[in-house]
């Protein structure tokens with residue numbers, strides 16, 4: 001069967017569209033959409049955010065793209081840890097909890113009063129993946 005010029009264009013166009021669809025499909029398959037992170041806002045969490053800023057946690061941590069990445073990103077951290085874990089960690093942090101090893105060291109915040117530490121914990125807990133806002137770990 002021989003094709004005329006016009007028919008070749010249609011065939012080539014169809015092949016191009018098919019190849020493009022396959023490419024897009026492969027890319028979607030290989031790279032799932034990024035997890036979106038949210039902030040379960042509350043008065044306690046907002047108060048914690050002011051302490052977070054005052055204590056310059058963002059010198060080492062990043063939340064919603066703000067801050068340094070010399071320490072681990074804290075987006076979504078509220079879904080990974082518990083209140084008691086955060087409380088203990090702020091007093092007695094230890095290496096080896098982040099995604100990798102870091103050149104900076106997480107300082108102890110034992111010098112803060114308990115109220116400020118609790119506020120920080122409320123803030124950290126509010127950093128949840130979207131859709132997980134209500135699944136607080138006791």
Ligand code: HEC
Pocket residue numbers: 051052055056057058059060061070071072077081086089094095096097098099100101102103104105106107109120124
């Ligand atoms: C000098 C840098 C630095 C500062 C300032 C700092 N951190 Fe960290 N933080 C780190 C590093 C590094 C780690 C990871 C420790 C490790 O696993 O090696 C960490 C870990 C953490 C973790 C645990 C993360 C996880 O994956 O479980 C939390 C929560 C945290 N920091 C909160 C804070 C808060 C809140 C402040 C401010 C009050 C703060 N950090 C200030 C460096 C810092």
